[in-house]
Amino acid sequence: MTLTEMPTRDAVRQALRTVVDPELHQNIVDLGMVRSVEYPSAREVSVTVSLTTPGCPIRSHFQQAVDHTVGALPGVERVHVDFDVLSEREKDELKQRVGRTDGLPDGALAAVKNVICVGSGKGGVGKSTTTANLTAALFAEGKRAAALDADVWGYSIPRMLGVHGKPKVSANKRILPLVVHGGVKAMSIEFFLEGRDQAVVWRGPMLHKAIRQFLEDVEWGELDYLLIDLPPGTGDVSMTLAQLLPQSRFVIVTTPQPAAQQVAKRAAETARRFDLEIVGVIENMSGFVAPTGERYTIFGEGGGQTLSDELDVPLLGKIPLQEELRIAADNGTPLVLEDPDAPASQALFHAARGLIATTPQQLAVLQPPARPDIAPPSGVSLPMAP
Ligand SMILES: Nc1ncnc2c1ncn2[C@@H]1O[C@H](COP(=O)(O)OP(=O)(O)OP(=O)(O)O)[C@@H](O)[C@H]1O
Ligand SMILES: [Mg+2]
Structure with a gap:
């Protein structure tokens, strides 16, 4: 032979x-x-x-x-x-x-240490709440953090972080993220819409283009964490992110019931198929503690642990159902900032510290050259779909 x-x-x-x-x-x-x-x-x-x-x-x-x-x-x-x-x-x-004369694309993300996508299979499990609060918690822990709303249809980061307005443009035509709560950066499609409740009806290619612009044309600056709030069902957007950001990592949010955990597992499998690393699972809506002290497991129990065992990643936190978390999100101040001692806040801080412990704190790239940022007070428009 x-x-x-x-x-x-x-x-x-x-x-x-x-x-x-x-x-x-x-x-x-x-x-x-x-x-x-x-x-x-x-x-x-x-x-x-x-x-x-x-x-x-x-x-x-x-x-x-x-x-x-x-x-x-x-x-x-x-x-x-x-x-x-x-x-x-x-x-x-x-x-x-x-064919470039303007230098290598130093990449708007060149000074970002960690890109973390927050995803789930199912809608309504608390991805956006988690993203907004985790970003704020990371910031409170002394990290430079930003939240990118990749949910162009159901954007909710502006409301939850209490940030609205038109972004400015830097001298080199980069879009500057809005800043709230003393330093938390945010970017959302909402900032480019005329009326706040305007519906966005983009499909595949436009969606891809919008996400791409958010990543390439936004001047994120130096960040320890860029958290990306994914829309429910991770197909299209995951694929785009995997292509653009092969170094991004995933946090999967699930509720405690087995049905949600099964769907979340499919989202995790999608992420893995694109070679994206999953850093951990966050269980949300895990139990409700009544004023009497009694605990009710409204959405069942154990889903987060089961999922993290199956994926062989840490369970970063179990966030209880807490009305204040919802109220704070509706009012635009993340609960972790408003009441850091609340049970839900504590669980979110726990998750933030877990994330810090499991992700690199060193910048993997050289800093891009400093650029002058003279911002004309004009609004900027992303090219909109017809
Ligand atoms: N632990 C919690 N306790 C109380 N309310 C919560 C909790 N988590 C989320 N909520 C509320 O549940 C609703 C849905 O949460 P959220 O919008 O974060 O979910 P989502 O997964 O981002 O949804 P979508 O799939 O539509 O993007 C919100 O009103 C939010 O304030
Ligand atoms: Mg959401």
Whole structure:
């Protein structure tokens, strides 16, 4: 029996044309980012990928994509992926290849340490409440935090954070997020609508474009956490986010009953199918404590624990049903800020600390160059769907 021959360097490079840089939208071979292809041992291929910055946030995306692509070639049993950094001259060449004269896209998210999507399968389980309060809790814990409302149909972050108005534009045409409660940043489609209750009827491609603009054209600045409030049912938006932000992570919100937990599990599976890491589960509406001290498990019990066991991720918190949480959200001050000692607030702070403990606190990329931010007081409009 003869062993399958190893693929040639050309064949490996050919295969690597399927690995696309998510920011530059071209394959890494044509971009000149494949430094070398070596054969350290009989069945092993070693690929060195050159990045634009040493701590490129899409590094793990390349790691997985190269490993997967080369590992699938006949004859290859092991793949080793190494990284180095392009020289200044190579970066200039790369800029020319991409046809950009304005420099590499430093990415509006270049100074964001963690992007956390808050999702669930089912609607109405408290994603937006969780996003608004978690963002505020992270801020109260001393982290720079922002909430992005990716629910363009059912936007609720502005109301829950009590932030309304028209964003300003920076000198370099970036949209500035609105800021509330002494430093919590927020962005929502609501800020671009004429009437606050105007309905948004976008479908797939427009939705993709809007989300993309929120990520690329908004001047988020330096952030420890950007939390993204997903719409119910994570299909379209998850896919868009996975393409644009392969480094984003997921927190799954579920209620305690088994039915909700099953649906949440499907959302988690979607996230995993796109290689997005799930950092934890938050159980919401877990029990109601009556003024008498008696606890009622209105939505059942155990769903969060079961889901986190199944996904093998931590249960970050169990938020009880508390009317004040709803009232505070309706009035625009997250309960965690209004009454940090309330039972629901404590559970949310617990979740925030858990999140801090399980996510990187170091910036994985170099800071983008400082830009002048002279903001003309005009409103800006995202291109709207007809
Ligand atoms: N633990 C809780 N205690 C009391 N009320 C809550 C709690 N969690 C959420 N709510 C209330 O339940 C309603 C639904 O919550 P929320 O809007 O956060 O859910 P959602 O998952 O974002 O919904 P959608 O799927 O429509 O986006 C809101 O009025 C909110 O204030
Ligand atoms: Mg919501």
